[in-house]
Amino acid sequence: MELYEAIARRRTVREFRSDPVPETSIRRVLAAGLRAPCNAHLKSWQFVLLRDRDRRRRAVAEGLGARDMKDPAEIERFLQRFTDETLKAVYRRSLPRQLSMMLEAPEVLVVFYRMKPLADCRSLFELNPLASAWMCIENIVLALAAEGLYGCTYTPYDAAGLKEALGVPPGWEAAAIIPFGYAQTPPEPNEAEDVASRLHVEAWVEPGVSV
Numbered sequence: 001m002e003l004y005e006a007i008a009r010r011r012t013v014r015e016f017r018s019d020p021v022p023e024t025s026i027r028r029v030l031a032a033g034l035r036a037p038c039n040a041h042l043k044s045w046q047f048v049l050l051r052d053r054d055r056r057r058r059a060v061a062e063g064l065g066a067r068d069m070k071d072p073a074e075i076e077r078f079l080q081r082f083t084d085e086t087l088k089a090v091y092r093r094s095l096p097r098q099l100s101m102m103l104e105a106p107e108v109l110v111v112f113y114r115m116k117p118l119a120d121c122r123s124l125f126e127l128n129p130l131a132s133a134w135m136c137i138e139n140i141v142l143a144l145a146a147e148g149l150y151g152c153t154y155t156p157y158d159a160a161g162l163k164e165a166l167g168v169p170p171g172w173e174a175a176a177i178i179p180f181g182y183a184q185t186p187p188e189p190n191e192a193e194d195v196a197s198r199l200h201v202e203a204w205v206e207p208g209v210s211v
């Protein structure tokens, strides 16, 4: 598949068919992740695949406190803090699936990266290991799209419980937990964005105005 086709096809999906994902696809996807650019050529990344349902429950339900928010009244109370309707629509779709997507997906991948404690970082530059982990994750989600697969990048607020449940050594952080598989209903590509409305040439002036 062409790169631009994979970029267009990539979408977040939280409901999966039960069909198994071929091991060869998983290997290709992870190999694509490992080709990502990274700070200082460190590639300090490790992957954990979670297949056992009980282990997943311990890691994400007990460890992270992930849960499905199903009660419409609770969802609307949560959404009161936002005004943007697009954002609210995303949350209405996603909040009821935060745990079940990770329990039901045929595969769940956790991407770990090594970084010093956040409290010891004094500049954005020192967050480069996290930025690099997301380069790896972007390659992974694009490679999933190229394989006809879909996933969701769940970001833990506090991963201490997950790390304990999985026996992760000190110094490693979880960038994202990615349930993936074949989509229950493959989504349409996102609408193409208008590049011109965001592009400033030479300096940050209103688009279309020349300096």
Ligand SMILES: Cc1cc2nc3c(=O)[nH]c(=O)nc-3n(C[C@H](O)[C@H](O)[C@H](O)COP(=O)(O)O)c2cc1C
Pocket: 010, 011, 012, 013, 090, 094, 098, 152, 153, 154, 155, 156, 190
């Ligand atoms: C950094 C990051 C964090 C995200 N965290 C979550 C999350 O915790 N739970 C979730 O369901 N989706 C999460 N998403 C998925 C976004 O909701 C999704 O990418 C966005 O709505 C755009 O939809 P699309 O991926 O289909 O284009 C995250 C995406 C990114 C890039």
